[in-house]
Amino acid sequence: MADARVPAELLRAVGDDLRPVRPLAPPWRRALVVAVLAVPVLAQAPLAYGWRSNIARLGPGWAWGVSIVQALVGLAVLVAALREAVPGRPLSRRALWIAIAAASAAIFAVTLGTEQALPAAVPPGVWLRYAWECWEISVVTALPIFAFAAWLVVRALPVRPALTGALLGLGVGVLVDSAMRLYCWVSAPLHVLVSHGGAVVTLVLGGALVTTAVDRWAGRRGRQPR
Amino acid sequence: MDSPDDSDADLVALMVDYQAGRLAAFEALYARVAGELQRFLAAVVRDPQVVRDLVQETFLELHRSRRTYRPPLPVRPWVFGVARNVVRRHWRESARRARHERPAPAGDAAAPAASSAALVLDLQRALDCLPPAKREAWLLHHDEGLSFKEIARRLGIGVDNAKLRSSRAMGALRALLGTRPGGPGDG
Numbered sequence: 124m125a126d127a128r129v130p131a132e133l134l135r136a137v138g139d140d141l142r143p144v145r146p147l148a149p150p151w152r153r154a155l156v157v158a159v160l161a162v163p164v165l166a167q168a169p170l171a172y173g174w175r176s177n178i179a180r181l182g183p184g185w186a187w188g189v190s191i192v193q194a195l196v197g198l199a200v201l202v203a204a205l206r207e208a209v210p211g212r213p214l215s216r217r218a219l220w221i222a223i224a225a226a227s228a229a230i231f232a233v234t235l236g237t238e239q240a241l242p243a244a245v246p247p248g249v250w251l252r253y254a255w256e257c258w259e260i261s262v263v264t265a266l267p268i269f270a271f272a273a274w275l276v277v278r279a280l281p282v283r284p285a286l287t288g289a290l291l292g293l294g295v296g297v298l299v300d301s302a303m304r305l306y307c308w309v310s311a312p313l314h315v316l317v318s319h320g321g322a323v324v325t326l327v328l329g330g331a332l333v334t335t336a337v338d339r340w341a342g343r344r345g346r347q348p349r
Numbered sequence: 350m351d352s353p354d355d356s357d358a359d360l361v362a363l364m365v366d367y368q369a370g371r372l373a374a375f376e377a378l379y380a381r382v383a384g385e386l387q388r389f390l391a392a393v394v395r396d397p398q399v400v401r402d403l404v405q406e407t408f409l410e411l412h413r414s415r416r417t418y419r420p421p422l423p424v425r426p427w428v429f430g431v432a433r434n435v436v437r438r439h440w441r442e443s444a445r446r447a448r449h450e451r452p453a454p455a456g457d458a459a460a461p462a463a464s465s466a467a468l469v470l471d472l473q474r475a476l477d478c479l480p481p482a483k484r485e486a487w488l489l490h491h492d493e494g495l496s497f498k499e500i501a502r503r504l505g506i507g508v509d510n511a512k513l514r515s516s517r518a519m520g521a522l523r524a525l526l527g528t529r530p531g532g533p534g535d536g
Contacts, residue, residue, distance in 0.1 A: 210430025
């Protein structure tokens with residue numbers, strides 16, 4: 124049994140640094156802050172490059188309605204990541220699978236549904252260029268949101284940093300893709316899944332790598348990032 | 350010692366005071382959970398000196414990250430979550446150091462150990478091969494004697510998940526040690 128008295132050295136270290144702190148906000152509120160930041164960032168792509176040329180033919184339901192639903196799924200996954208980030212609040216295996224399945228289902232359903240509602244193929248000869256452009260714009264657009272959300276995650280001290288980071292990347296990826304589909308007029312599943320889906324996968328891998336790297340860096344320095 | 354579920358409300362009140370900047374609350378929190386932490390760490394690390402160091406490191410980490418606790422959630426899963434982080438880093442650092450250490454010359458080899466000691470060593474090595482989550486669940490159940498309900502509460506997971514982790518750890522240990530089912534049961 125450990126001595127119930129605090130060792131003098133530990134007590135001194137804690138006493139020297141003791142000041143009131145405000146407890147972390149619940150995950151949904153932290154995700155809401157991400158959403159507030161995300162709105163102007165996500166508006167950049169369609170505002171800079173123009174709304175998808177066939178948005179009127181797609182109709183408000185398939186354009187805005189579906190994007191809003193997809194964004195909400197992305198935010199829900201982000202809430203899960205922010206919850207998982209806090210020690211003692213691990214997601215169950217089932218919750219994890221539900222989050223991953225919901226995100227994947229959202230991307231597939233939106234892609235296939237949009238293709239059904241308004242087929243639009245990539246013009247011949249530009250497949251690779253279109254794929255590269257959409258991937259690049261998706262990833263670049265995601266970066267500020269991703270960086271902010273990653274900061275929220277790592278400062279919460281995740282016990283499973285790689286998993287938490289991957290979940291964070293998935294949430295941000297789905298969120299960003301909900302805006303990208305308002306810019307990219309192509310609805311061919313191959314383009315959407317490879318290019319837009321590829322960006323989501325990139326963010327998933329990036330999330331896992333970044334949070335793991337920060338965790339290791341913090342571990343070597345013997346402290347948590349603030 | 351407090352039973353695991355007797356006074357989470359008291360611990361929550363202590364954490365709220367601690368977050369408000371009261372040193373006495375930290376001392377009271379230490380008095381309440383240091384013993385449990387020490388047993389938890391001893392179950393997964395073994396070396397008593399390292400355990401003492403890790404208890405202190407865990408409290409330092411609890412202090413640095415005290416804002417990540419959200420009242421009125423149960424305190425223990427948060428405390429043990431932070432402890433798991435500290436242990437995970439300890440293992441990673443140990444593995445990194447081991448990679449950089451030169452192997453001892455053959456002439457320095459210790460005398461052959463007794464067979465029981467060798468078995469313990471084999472078990473320890475096999476345990477080291479397991480993923481941390483499974484190792485913890487197995488050690489808490491088989492070494493510390495906690496029920497699955499207590500393990501679930503301590504690790505902040507479901508009871509079924511605690512059983513599953515321990516059971517899978519047992520299966521992996523059997524495979525690693527080359528033993529057949531029928532030995533020590535898992536339940």
